[in-house]
Amino acid sequence: MIVLDNVTKRYPGSQEALSNASFSIEQGEMVYVTGHSGAGKSTLLKLVAAIERPSNGTVLINNQNVSKLRESALPYIRRKFGLVFQDHKLLYDRNCYHNVALPLAINGITGADAAKRIRAALDKVGLLHKEKVMPITLSGGEQQRLAIARAVVSRPSILIADEPTGNLDKNYAGDILNLFGAFQQVGVTVIIATHDALGTTNQAHKILHLDHGRLTSQQVTADE
Amino acid sequence: MNSWLTHHTQALKLVIARFQQNLFSNLFIALTIAVSLALPMIVYLVLSSFSGLVSTIKSDSHLSLFLKQDATPTMIDSIHNTLATREGLKQFHFISKEDALKQLMIDNNNQDIMSTLTENPLPDAFFIEPASLDSAAIQQLKEDLSQLDGIETVQVDDAWLKRLGYLLVLGKKAIFILALLLGFALFTVIGNTIRMQILTQQEEIEVSQLIGATHSFIRRPFLYSGAIYGLIGALLALIITSIVIWLFNLSVSTLAAEYQTDFSLHLPNFNVFLITCITAISIGLISAYIAVSKSLFKSIN
Numbered sequence: 001m002i003v004l005d006n007v008t009k010r011y012p013g014s015q016e017a018l019s020n021a022s023f024s025i026e027q028g029e030m031v032y033v034t035g036h037s038g039a040g041k042s043t044l045l046k047l048v049a050a051i052e053r054p055s056n057g058t059v060l061i062n063n064q065n066v067s068k069l070r071e072s073a074l075p076y077i078r079r080k081f082g083l084v085f086q087d088h089k090l091l092y093d094r095n096c097y098h099n100v101a102l103p104l105a106i107n108g109i110t111g112a113d114a115a116k117r118i119r120a121a122l123d124k125v126g127l128l129h130k131e132k133v134m135p136i137t138l139s140g141g142e143q144q145r146l147a148i149a150r151a152v153v154s155r156p157s158i159l160i161a162d163e164p165t166g167n168l169d170k171n172y173a174g175d176i177l178n179l180f181g182a183f184q185q186v187g188v189t190v191i192i193a194t195h196d197a198l199g200t201t202n203q204a205h206k207i208l209h210l211d212h213g214r215l216t217s218q219q220v221t222a223d224e
Numbered sequence: 225m226n227s228w229l230t231h232h233t234q235a236l237k238l239v240i241a242r243f244q245q246n247l248f249s250n251l252f253i254a255l256t257i258a259v260s261l262a263l264p265m266i267v268y269l270v271l272s273s274f275s276g277l278v279s280t281i282k283s284d285s286h287l288s289l290f291l292k293q294d295a296t297p298t299m300i301d302s303i304h305n306t307l308a309t310r311e312g313l314k315q316f317h318f319i320s321k322e323d324a325l326k327q328l329m330i331d332n333n334n335q336d337i338m339s340t341l342t343e344n345p346l347p348d349a350f351f352i353e354p355a356s357l358d359s360a361a362i363q364q365l366k367e368d369l370s371q372l373d374g375i376e377t378v379q380v381d382d383a384w385l386k387r388l389g390y391l392l393v394l395g396k397k398a399i400f401i402l403a404l405l406l407g408f409a410l411f412t413v414i415g416n417t418i419r420m421q422i423l424t425q426q427e428e429i430e431v432s433q434l435i436g437a438t439h440s441f442i443r444r445p446f447l448y449s450g451a452i453y454g455l456i457g458a459l460l461a462l463i464i465t466s467i468v469i470w471l472f473n474l475s476v477s478t479l480a481a482e483y484q485t486d487f488s489l490h491l492p493n494f495n496v497f498l499i500t501c502i503t504a505i506s507i508g509l510i511s512a513y514i515a516v517s518k519s520l521f522k523s524i525n
Contacts, residue, residue, distance in 0.1 A: 051434060078436035089431045102428075106437045108227040110234055 001027050001189070002048055002158070007057035009043050017043040020057070021215045023208060025191065027157070030184045033193040035210035041193035042086065044210065045160050048191065050077040079107060082151030084161035088143050090135045096122065096146055097131040103154040121153040122146075125179065141172035148179060158189040165194060235444040239452060242421075242445075250453075253417050257457030260410045261500055262464040264403040265492060269469055271395045273489045274388070287362070288379040289350040289369055299374035300348060306372060307350065312365060316352040324349065347376060407507060414453050415511040418446050422519045429520060443516045450512025454504035461500060465492050 002025040009018040018040040025031055025048075033041045046052040047059055050066050059066040061077055069077065082103075090099055100121055104114045122128045125145035130138070135146055144164060151159060161180065165173035177192075184190045209217045243250050291300065300318070307316050319327075324346045352369075354362055366378045422429070429442055473488045480487040492500075 072438070075433075075436045075438045075441075078434070081436075083435055085434075089427070089434070091428050091431065093428075102432065103435050105234060106432060106435060106441060108230045108234075110230060 001025065001062055003058075003060040004047065004054075005058045005060070007047060007054045007059060009040075009047060009052060010055040016055075016213050018047070018210075019213045022057075023215065023218055025189060025206070027189055028184065028187050029189055030181070030205040031189075031191045032205055032207045033191065033210065034207055035195065037195050039210040040213040041195070041210055042162055043213075044208070045162055045191065045193055049081045049083060049160050050074055079103075079154065080156055080158060082154065082156035082159045084144075084147045084151045084159070084164050086162040086166065088147045090143060090147060090150075092134065092136050095132050095134055096127060096138075096149075099135060099146060100150045100153050103150060107154055109154075117153055117155075121149040124152065125149045141168050141175070144168065144172075144176055145179070148176070152183065152188075156188070158191065159183055160191045162193045163195065164192060231441065231444065235448050239445050239448040242449075243452065253413065254453060254456040254460055256413055257410055257453055257504065258460030258464055260406040260413070261457055261461035261504055262468070264399050264406060265461060265465045265496065265500060266468050267395070267399050267402065269465065269490050269492060269496070270472075271392055271399065273487075275392045276490070277487055286354055286381055287352040287366065287369070288381060289352065290376045290379065291348040291350075291374050292376045293347060295348060295374040303350065303372055303374060307352065310368075312355050312361060314353040314355045316350055319349050319351065321346045321348050407503070410457075410504070410507050411511045414450050414508050415515045417453065418450055418512045418515040419519055421446065421449060422516065439520075442520060443513070446512050446516045447509055450508035450510075450515075451505050452508070454506070454508030455501065457508075458497075458501040458504040461504075462492055462497055 004024070005022050007018060007021045008016055010016050021044065033044055035041055043052065047054055047066075048061075050059070050061060050069075053059075053067055061080070064077065066074075066077065091102070097118055100118045101114060104110070104117060109117070119128060119131070122131055125148050127138075127142060127145055127149060130142070135143055138146060148161075148164070151161075159180065164176055164180070168176065180190050180192060204221060206218065206220050208215060209219075289303070291303070304318065307313060321344050325344050328346070352365075354365055362380055366380055369375060369378050432442060469489050469491050477486075477488055
């Protein structure tokens with residue numbers, strides 16, 4: 001469902017952030033993108049999520065070529081993805097409930113239907129009791145979970161997370177990875193970028209390893 | 225259609241909520257807008273009240289030639305011929321003493337007085353409209369005509385009215401310029417306010433774009449915001465203008481009473497209000513649109 005063919009991304013005034021990457025991701029797969037910081041993991045995720053367009057090569061999302069789409073069509077492609085950002089990008093001027101409400105508002109979903117979904121998403125990440133709390137008062141792990149709730153509230157078929165465990169201690173990191181595992185088990189494609197050696201789950205997963213913008217290895221681990 | 229409506233009510237609710245959050249500062253911004261709108265509105269209303277006055281009391285003649293009671297038809301003919309050949313007259317007409325009396329009798333109020341008269345006290349008269357309004361030329365004309373045989377008096381009347389008329393035309397041009405300049409100020413005020421709002425909501429805008437908000441989704445609340453500033457500004461301008469005109473009228477009516485007229489300045493009517501609203505809302509929309517388009521959509525794509 002996501003195919004990158006010979007994709008290169010070059011930012012103005014810098015080296016290639018990603019060089020000639022080719023891989024494909026199937027529906028329901030669990031994919032880890034690994035590599036040291038600056039290896040091009042974030043760039044790869046942005047290309048997959050149609051936030052950036054490739055300088056060369058083709059990116060196909062559900063058989064749609066991102067480079068050929070009109071700019072006005074890109075927002076609709078992006079809505080297929082649930083994004084968890086490296087720096088959370090939570091909005092600190094509103095409470096947890098309204099943070100999670102944002103993607104639904106963008107999709108034009110409001111009212112009782114929205115409220116039900118928001119509470120379901122908060123419940124899934126264990127923050128239902130904190131819906132009226134301002135995000136600034138949450139711990140790092142809780143903020144990460146709130147970001148996940150926002151990413152899944154519009155029921156995306158693909159969940160993308162950039163360094164979701166970066167600043168968390170081991171216990172928390174394990175919790176978060178289990179949470180992603182749970183989404184993958186109900187059929188969601190999960191793509192996670194991480195720089196540290198994984199405290200990975202036991203589920204089958206694919207690893208894309210990047211080194212200085214090059215895809216050096218792709219390996220698939222089966223269920224244990 | 226349904227989701228279109230949802231998007232719009234959603235944006236409107238958001239804008240109203242934000243407006244209430246900073247009610248005080250927002251009201252001050254609206255007040256600034258209102259003053260910019262009220263100034264040309266007040267000047268316009270004062271001028272249009274005066275031009276109404278001018279058109280009601282304006283008559284065609286500017287010089288009146290009253291003939292002696294014993295002026296003979298020959299004298300009248302001779303004056304007529306002189307006037308007909310003289311240059312510097314735009315037009316003139318003759319009203320005989322009989323016509324003048326009939327005219328007077330038509331007016332009901334005068335009938336009592338008229339019935340007590342044994343003879344017609346009115347003189348024959350010529351009414352002249354000079355070609356130029358130059359006061360020296362009119363003075364010269366007056367002197368020349370006084371020399372004619374059979375003339376009792378020459379009266380110069382309402383040249384000042386015409387001059388006032390010209391001043392009003394000048395005044396209307398001045399309002400146009402004033403409105404234009406203040407419109408530009410309005411444009412800047414609303415544009416800057418929207419830019420400020422964009423700055424405070426930069427994070428939300430960025431996140432929204434990343435998770436699939438369309439340009440119009442992001443632009444919409446700011447457009448509403450601009451339009452609402454315009455609308456509230458126009459409403460406040462109407463209130464300010466009405467109060468100012470009302471205060472003016474307190475003094476104007478006493479003054480007018482001295483002149484036996486019931487002249488007063490016009491309060492803003494529906495048309496004035498409608499035009500002000502439409503102008504203010506359009507300026508709000510356009511400046512918001514420009515502000516959003518310039519400030520946004522840099523980070524992505």
